[in-house]
Amino acid sequence: MTPLLSIRDLRVAFRTETGPFEALHGLSLDVMRGRTLALVGESGSGKSVTAQAVLRILPRSAAITGGRILFEGQDLAALPPDGPAMRAVRGDRIAMIFQEPMTCLSPLHTIGDQIGEALRVHTGASAREAAARTQEALAHVGFPDPERALRTYPFELSGGLRQRAMIAMAIILKPALLIADEPTTALDVTTQAQILALLARLQEEDGMGILLITHDLGVVANMAHDVAVLYRGRLVEAGPREAVMRAPGHAYLRALLHAVPRFDMGPGERLTPIRPARAAIPEARPPTRAAGPILRVEGVSKTFTLRAGRVWEKPRLVRAVSDVSLCLEPGRTLGLVGESGSGKTTVSKMIMRALKPDAGRVLFDAGSGPRDVHALADADLFAYRRQVQFVFQDPYASLDPRLSVRQILAEPMEIHGVPAPERRARARELLAMVGLEADALSRFPHAFSGGQRQRIGIARALALEPRLLVLDEPVSALDVSVQAQVLNLLKDLQAALGLSYLIVSHNLAVIDYMADTISVMARGRIVEEAPRAALFRNPAHPYTRALLAAVPDPSLDHPLDFAAVTGDHSDPARWPEPYRLGLDEAGTMVAVEDGHRVRHGAASGRRAA
Incomplete structure (x- = not known):
């Protein structure tokens, strides 16, 4: 099978005050149609530089000094970065999801305008048509209210919804290759699982290849078909996921696996960083003990006011803490x-x-x-x-x-x-x-x-x-x-x-x-x-169990159940009895065992009767 993207002997160098610094040393890898290649490594290993080189959006201080980037038979490395041929590829045939959606989305424009812009630039669609297609894309990536989302600004959305907006922007033109640069780094585990499930579904529907850049080995174990490991700009290990994750051959990958916190760690067991920090920890001294707890929070509540979406709508009150x-x-x-x-x-x-x-x-x-x-x-x-x-x-x-x-x-x-x-x-x-x-x-x-x-x-x-x-x-x-x-x-x-x-x-x-x-x-x-x-x-509460079920495990023997991770787990009205809560219902904390308490709905007994 011909690769969708084939990188051959790619070299990228940065100009510095002390001379050129080579960030990629002859990198070669392939991304196949309908498959996900996970590019793994620490910060500074060259993962994001690889993505920037493919899209020809390297910083001005960097340049491709050698090699080829073959995409659908065309050598992107030979194209002028700002030329019409590269602009036709960028955003249309190759799209990218950036690591931090808040800094990559314009704070001055609505979500609808930003997503529709790619459609208008590449297809010449009218504003009305772009709005309709954008609303479809937002619904496709799981926005709860796509019509309202067209008029919202990035700061009004949670991290998970901002990331969904970035995905909608990337897939609205149905690209052949999607580059996802740390797409779930700052997201909570359930939102991360939903985003990963979304990417897997979009890949299955559209057959696109995905270059997944990540340092999270749990994400790799659950998403990748193939794995490539970068260390200081060099490819040190590559192959199918099963072979690489079950029998890592390079010491660097083995060290990465030992640095990940795991649920099966024994009492007193410590993480093993690749490069231990030589900290001068002072000699232990007994703390000044208070008679009771040093901090006690007692029944705090906080309500915020959200602006209305339209002029005639009233502002909404949101109880953030109850x-x-x-x-x-x-x-x-x-x-x-x-x-x-x-x-x-x-x-x-x-x-x-x-x-x-x-x-x-x-x-x-x-x-x-x-x-x-x-x-x-x-x-x-x-x-x-x-x-x-x-x-x-x-x-x-x-x-x-x-x-x-x-x-x-x-x-x-x-x-x-x-x-x-x-x-x-x-x-x-x-x-x-x-x-x-x-x-x-x-x-x-x-x-x-x-x-x-x-x-x-x-x-x-x-x-x-x-x-x-x-x-x-x-x-x-x-x-x-x-x-x-x-x-x-x-x-x-x-x-x-x-x-x-x-x-x-x-x-x-x-x-x-x-x-x-x-x-x-x-x-x-x-x-x-x-x-x-x-x-x-x-874990007693269904919400806690959902959080635990959504944690991606680096072990291939404990795959993530994407079907079990839905938005229902965080809706108190949909929790099973006796945990179900009404909108303004406080419920009561009930002891499960010594020191272990869980919240029950106050009216659960009456509802069950």
């Missing part, structure tokens, strides 16, 4: 899990006082007794800001690009009155603590990898010697090997410094590795809470 209660003991880790939109980040913002709850309270105990966080003022509030710190999801967006690492680490200490000599010494100590060299102090965020930036973010959070860290998806943007480094670092720092962690994540394997107790959120409510071992051994 009567949520949490409890975190000193020196322990509480995992808060749920899909995008379940209310996890809203809860964390209320804990940080970035949002004020409509009802309920947040209590923090620094050792002198619990105090209501939202009643603090002046010196007490200043002290609370020092005791509780936040580690953000996106390590690049959360670091000021205009400040050096020294300034980033010193800023919180300067605000809290730490003398200059102590700030300088503490900055060096913090870098060593997170495994970075002292010469990093003079560099700026853009000069670091994603994992290094996240370690800088952790160092900044530790600058004021806090007692509690709130970690919002701390590793979702990192590849598996760097993820293992950061998770091991967080565990070591907790053991040494006596820190308490509230970790917010949609990655259940990460929560299983990090957390002592877990609370599961759905539609603004806590639906299940339990010690880690109990929750994974005996």
Whole structure:
């Protein structure tokens, strides 16, 4: 069979101040019609450069220095990047789904305009025809209200819906080849499973070839027909999925497999990063123990107002958090899990006082007794800001690009009155603590990898010697090997410094590795809470079971059941008895076993009768 895409001896080099840097060293691979080739490797291995070279959208500092890119018999490497022949291929015969839909969608244009643009450019369709075809495409990729979606802007959509919009834009012209660059990296597990099922269905219907770029080996095991492994711009292993995943021949692929958090890890077992971070972890010191929990959230609720879609429509009220209660003991880790939109980040913002709850309270105990966080003022509030710190999801967006690492680490200490000599010494100590060299102090965020930036973010959070860290998806943007480094670092720092962690994540394997107790959120409510071992051994709530079923396993012996992952699992009105809840029904938490509780519908007994 003739390959749809055949790359032969491809070389790509970047111009740098120190001379040319070769990013791809003679890469050769094939993508067949109707099959998916997974291109696997860490950040910096050359995966995205390969995709950019195929589409001829390399940055200006890069150039193809050798090789051929044969697509349907045409050598794309020989075409001018901005010429009419390449523009006819790009977007029509070859389409691409980018990694971050929020940055790839224009914030100034509606979803309908952006998707319809490709149709108008390549086919000359009228505005009316483009709108009709766009609505069909949105329905095809599972938008709940395609007609309304035509008028919405990207910021009004969840991450999963934005990614569906990107897929609709890519498939509206029925391309022969779809390049998907980390299409599910920042999505929760159920949305990820739905997106993967969607791509598999579209491939089956249209027979298109897919070049799937990913570092998630669970996605590879469930989606790929063929696998190619890149390491520093070189192809180190390639072949059918069964052969490559069951008997990996190269040490690099074996190391990648050992870096992935798994549900079957034994007590005390650690992840094995490919390159361990040499962090200078301080000697363990016993934490100052409070008499009770260090953090208690009691019945907090929060409602937001959404703008109307049309002028004559009334704004809608959305209850993001409804009567949520949490409890975190000193020196322990509480995992808060749920899909995008379940209310996890809203809860964390209320804990940080970035949002004020409509009802309920947040209590923090620094050792002198619990105090209501939202009643603090002046010196007490200043002290609370020092005791509780936040580690953000996106390590690049959360670091000021205009400040050096020294300034980033010193800023919180300067605000809290730490003398200059102590700030300088503490900055060096913090870098060593997170495994970075002292010469990093003079560099700026853009000069670091994603994992290094996240370690800088952790160092900044530790600058004021806090007692509690709130970690919002701390590793979702990192590849598996760097993820293992950061998770091991967080565990070591907790053991040494006596820190308490509230970790917010949609990655259940990460929560299983990090957390002592877990609370599961759905539609603004806590639906299940339990010690880690109990929750994974005996998940009681159907929503929790759906989350666990949606986690892609790197093992070929545990394939993902795409048919079981539908939108129904997150609708409280469709949960089976006794878990079913009405729209405004709170329900009650019922004990399953010691420390393990699950939410039942208050009226379930009457309905059953």
